[in-house]
Amino acid sequence: AQTIHQWPVAEIKAVGSPLSLGCTIKGKSSPNLYWYWQATGGTLQQLFYSITVGQVESVVQLNLSASRPKDDQFILSTEKLLLSHSGFYLCAWVVGNTLYFGEGSRLIVV
């Protein structure tokens, strides 16, 4: 079975501090992976996508970066958090023609 795991589930971080969010996919080789951001109750904004190890494409600039260090892993990070980074971060992958999401990481920046 194919599974997607995101970590951490939730974080409270200070403005200016670093951040690292992770996503691991099991059960599929060479998946296309995506990061989305969602403000509370808002729409889903695509941030990055990656189709292979070491390659990441940026869709929108939000002072965030992403990396694909392994085939089954996708990392979202920044060195300095802003208040505007608060929200729900979702990792997703494609099965067939459909995007499937993980359970998300909730980030509160204070």
Add this chain to the structure above:
Amino acid sequence: QQKVQQSPESLSVPEGGMASLNCTSSDRNFQYFWWYRQHSGEGPKALMSIFSDGDKKEGRFTAHLNKASLHVSLHIRDSQPSDSALYFCAVRPDTNAYKVIFGKGTHLHVLP
């Protein structure tokens, strides 16, 4: 830039009633429409995809696509309180197979 417009923003229906949600793409060049449902605190779950004109039915959910008007609707019959959630429409443009654009969502409230 392609936009996805959803209406209404919020919808309340009685339990057992029919809920109808609407979505329009601003760009004629798309490949697929999807409907997603998100319960509070969870990741969105894919409900169904549609790319051919006409109806597609899955259980209590029916999607209807009109490519000429770039409009897709989702109808939920016999609505249940567990259907209360945020519903998103999403579109993948022809120009980028790795881009999926979401609308702002419709908040559905099913009243017991």
